[in-house]
Amino acid sequence: MKALVAAAALALGLPALAQEAKPPESSRQELAIPYEKYTLPNGLEVLLSVDRKLPIVAVNVWYHVGAYHEVPGRTGFAHLFEHMMFQGSKHVPDDVHIAMLEQLGATDLNGTTNTDRTNYFETVPSNHLETALWLESDRMGYLLDTLSQDKLQTQQEVVKNERRLGTETAPYGIADEKLWHALFPAPHPYHGNVIGSMADLEAATVEDVKEFFRKWYAPSNATLAIVGDFDVEKTKALVEKYFGTLRSAPKPQKPQVAPVKLTREQVIRHEEQVATLPRLSMSWLSPPYLSEGDATADVLGTTLATGKASRLYKRLVLEKQLAQSVSASQQSLGAQSVFSIEVTARPGVSTDTLRKEVDAVLEDVRKNGVTPQEIARARTRYGTLFLGGLQSIGGFGGKADVLQSYNHFTGDPDYLEKDLARYQSVTPEQVKRFAQEQLRPDARAVLHAVPPQQAPAASKENK
Missing domain, CATH: 3.30.830.10 (Metalloenzyme, LuxS/M16 peptidase-like)
Incomplete structure (x- = not known):
């Protein structure tokens, strides 16, 4: 099941019709999402889509890096880094990123990592769009200014506890990990299955975090999507104001990994x-x-x-x-x-x-x-x-x-x-x-x- 429809399955009762049913023409029209796509000089892609049903705006940032981009010995690092992105940046105090958004009335606020990408998103009242853009730009441009060993150790423990709960003490958790490792033997980058191993999580250093940020969290490796009730020209000006001056860096190359082949049961x-x-x-x-x-x-x-x-x-x-x-x-x-x-x-x-x-x-x-x-x-x-x-x-x-x-x-x-x-x-x-x-x-x-x-x-x- 695809990630973009998996969430809908939780809320919908699905009919088991015995005859072929194609979506009606009105439904097909609803599938079209009008948008504009452009790129800033520093390489940041921007997607804008106006939807005026409600006075809210979704801000969604994808960094094109996930577990697939990890190197041997650093499994789980993309997910660990996702946690670091909520720990404060140059102009945002430690551990207040989420609190600031919640005070504005933000919903659908989260960050997630999978094998192929990492994303951060929130939905805010339209009049608070600028604040959301400022928060996202500050951690995109200035995360390293306040990075510390204490912050890293704190998040290492958080992620290690996630692994304990989601794998080591979960029903069938260790069994499922064995199965996954059989499908993707090391050093294939999928081997760590996003969460990574305890040994690799413990081995991460501050310098690893800095190197990962500089390589993969450049504007040239990110896409910003803004969807909802907003003024297009004013929003473009805000995007330029907060993201246009961020550092430029070459877009990193995607790793080339040979596909796995199972030749026996x-x-x-x-x-x-x-x-x-x-x-x-x-x-x-x-x-x-x-x-x-x-x-x-x-x-x-x-x-x-x-x-x-x-x-x-x-x-x-x-x-x-x-x-x-x-x-x-x-x-x-x-x-x-x-x-x-x-x-x-x-x-x-x-x-x-x-x-x-x-x-x-x-x-x-x-x-x-x-x-x-x-x-x-x-x-x-x-x-x-x-x-x-x-x-x-x-x-x-x-x-x-x-x-x-x-x-x-x-x-x-x-x-x-x-x-x-x-x-x-x-x-x-x-x-x-x-x-x-x-x-x-x-x-x-x-x-x-x-x-x-x-x-x-x-x-x-x-x-």
């Missing part, structure tokens, strides 16, 4: 110490975001495990009652994506039994494909998600985020309708071929995460 058996139910996970390397096959993977994931009519849910949860839950999804990434299936067992059911059942479903797709009705349901789902995200100007999946995402990955902010068209063009034959070529048993990693032996439970496996 890798099986991982992990003794799960946190969760209480066994879980089976299967993962394959798949086409990058927006490339050929990416939308096909999304459609197949929906067909397999979204809704009660999906194949895995119907077979494993409803009919055979072997599983508590199932999921199948395409995690779309810039270099290589990951297609995954996860099944959590009911008490008394082994992951080996689940594996046989999942393989049977996949083999049926490889041999017989999927139906036009199943593809129609998936198309309807993604159309709904796209439209839902565009109801907001800021935050995750809002208009500013959409413009930024397409600009980052394609150079064309006006890519939304083309993206949706990818799903309209997926055919049953393409889904069948994807399952045959991409989801091969000899090109996957399989994780059996099983808790220590518990008291015998009534077996469900012969049902």
Whole structure:
């Protein structure tokens, strides 16, 4: 599932229609986000889009650096640096960046890091746009003026605690990390999976932070999006005032990394110490975001495990009652994506039994494909998600985020309708071929995460 529509899925109830449904013409018109794109002399890209529904403005800054750009021995550094950006800069006192925005009535205020980019965003009342731009420009231009060892150590501990909570003590956290490492062995930059390792987080130095900032946080490696109710000419003047004088530096080159190829099935058996139910996970390397096959993977994931009519849910949860839950999804990434299936067992059911059942479903797709009705349901789902995200100007999946995402990955902010068209063009034959070529048993990693032996439970496996 794509990042720009994932947030909408949390809020929308998705219909499971049995007939093909294309977005109505009015909906297609809503997909168009009018914008203007230009570049300052120092290399900063600017995206402006006027939306006067409400007297608010979304400010969204993307730095084109993520985990993919990290060097060996510094996994987790892009995310650690994201935290440093909230610690104060030359004209903004320590730890008041968020408080200042909240006092202005800001919402959708956050910063996030993934494999391919780091972003910072807030939505403010229109009359406070200038303050938001000043805050963003000050940390873009003058973060290093107040950088200290104490600030770094504080954020190192914060991020290390995030790792403890999100990986080391989370249900299936260590197991999932083992699976990810099997897919992306070191020194591939995806190996650290954004959060990085404890050893690398502890090893980061102030000089590392300075070098990272100078290389990757230059205006030439950033894009500023402003979406909402604002005066275009006045806003351009504000952008020039606060960003136009920032240092100029050459745009850094993206690392060139050879794609990973799995040439045999890798099986991982992990003794799960946190969760209480066994879980089976299967993962394959798949086409990058927006490339050929990416939308096909999304459609197949929906067909397999979204809704009660999906194949895995119907077979494993409803009919055979072997599983508590199932999921199948395409995690779309810039270099290589990951297609995954996860099944959590009911008490008394082994992951080996689940594996046989999942393989049977996949083999049926490889041999017989999927139906036009199943593809129609998936198309309807993604159309709904796209439209839902565009109801907001800021935050995750809002208009500013959409413009930024397409600009980052394609150079064309006006890519939304083309993206949706990818799903309209997926055919049953393409889904069948994807399952045959991409989801091969000899090109996957399989994780059996099983808790220590518990008291015998009534077996469900012969049902």
